[in-house]
Amino acid sequence: MxxxxxxxxxxxxxxxxxxxxxxxxxxxxxxxxxxxxxxxxxxxxxxxxxxxxxxxxxxxxxxxxxxxxxxxxDESVLQTKVKTDSLRQVMQASRQTAEPLFVIHDDTIAQKTKPSSQAVAPIELAGFHHSHLLGKVVWGHQVQATVVGCANLSLIHSIELYDKTKAHPDGTVYSKIDRVCDMAASLPLPPHGGYVLVDSWFTCPRVIDCYAAAGYHLIGALKTNRILYPQGIRTSVQDFAAYIRKEDVRLVTVNGSSYWTYRYEGALNEIDNAIVLLCLARAGLWRTKSPACVPVHRCFPGDGNHFCLLRQSLAD
Structure with a gap:
């Protein structure tokens, strides 16, 4: 070849x-x-x-x-070098351009053709994982990756296999949330502000609080069943979207596609104050009594199961 x-x-x-x-x-x-x-x-x-x-x-x-x-x-030596050098370069770019830092977390599954029970030589650390892309459980490796960037610079920070057998000293599983929170604690203070971009798996109070302590805002996807409290009324994002009026939204265009956007600021479950941005398809939105929300994975971080973003509201 x-x-x-x-x-x-x-x-x-x-x-x-x-x-x-x-x-x-x-x-x-x-x-x-x-x-x-x-x-x-x-x-x-x-x-x-x-x-x-x-x-x-x-x-x-x-x-x-x-x-x-x-x-x-010892591969950890090389991994440490990559992490250190990637942060050094984006920090230098931020100081020179006065642009904010960006940290992106995501995970994916490297699917294998046969489970270990059927393979002649079992693959180390492979296991059964739920694939959101395929909507079913598959056999393979789950990989967790982090990218750091600033301005036009984007660098790999880490790519690691997720090991379900790894545990804390008390015996509890060392989860993907734990890894993200540990990474947040190791990041430098951004000289001109910082943002972390995640999908709905990591959009939780613990990750938000860890990154807020490190000086970063969080922007992440939300699932349609996430609970909001507009005017103190408990309702899901999907149900709340049906009551949005045309005079309450603004039209934006991203990558050639147009969306109506609605900004909600208030409480979510276990989060006292946050900003949720709902993005709805422009075409035919108010032709029916109940407007439908559509995915915006082409415009924002997250996959097709999510259609809105969460950003922690921090006082300046």
């Missing part, structure tokens, strides 16, 4: 690794393998297979596969 390299040559990658003093932690063979993986992963047509890696190495593909499975090296 033909590849087109994005990184010019291995010397560029080698200089990058030496610049970060990784030679103090890894042997020359380990650095050579890391260099191979970086060159292959940044090439056009990379499929994530060992056979693709072999095209960028003098070693046989079985050697590369053995290193992935049995290699003795």
């Amino acid at each position: 033909s590849h087109t390299a994005i990184v010019p040559d291995h010397a560029t990658l080698r200089n990058y690794l030496l610049q970060h003093r990784l030679s103090l932690y890894y042997s020359k063979p380990v650095l050579a393998h890391i260099q191979t993986y970086m060159a292959a992963a940044t090439a056009k047509g990379f499929r994530g297979k060992v056979v693709d890696l072999a095209e960028y190495s003098d070693c046989h593909r079985t050697t590369l596969g053995h290193f992935l499975a049995e290699g003795k090296w």
Whole structure:
């Protein structure tokens, strides 16, 4: 298979690794393998297979596969370097441009074809997870990723497998919410304000409070059954949307699509004060007695199951 390299040559990658003093932690063979993986992963047509890696190495593909499975090296050192360098670059960009920092959390499932009960060699840390995209439980790895950005700069901060077996000292499961909150505590104070973008899984009081303490506002998706309290009346977002009048909304256009937007500020369950932005399709909205809300995943963070955003209301 033909590849087109994005990184010019291995010397560029080698200089990058030496610049970060990784030679103090890894042997020359380990650095050579890391260099191979970086060159292959940044090439056009990379499929994530060992056979693709072999095209960028003098070693046989079985050697590369053995290193992935049995290699003795501490990957946390490399992960720490990536996290530190990504934050350093976006902080520098924020100071130079006076733009706010952005932190994006998301998770996905790398689905596998066979469960471990049917596989000859079970895959480590694979398990059954509910896929919101497919609407069913699938077998595979659940990956949690974080991206940091500022202005036109966007960098990977971390990509980690979610391990259901990991637990706190008291025996409780170390959840995805725990990981996000721990990351919030480790982030630097944004010099010109900061925002964290999440989907509905992470839109909860605990994550909001952790990021508020770190100096960040939260913008996240909400499910249609989330409870609001307009005028003190308990109702779901879906039911409340049916009573929105045309004179209560404003028309906005995002990515060529137009939406009516309604701004609610008030209480949610376990949240005293928040701003909820409801976005409704422009076409035919008030032609029926009960207007329907539509997903806005093309415009805002979140997937097709969500249609509104939450941002914590912080006093300036």
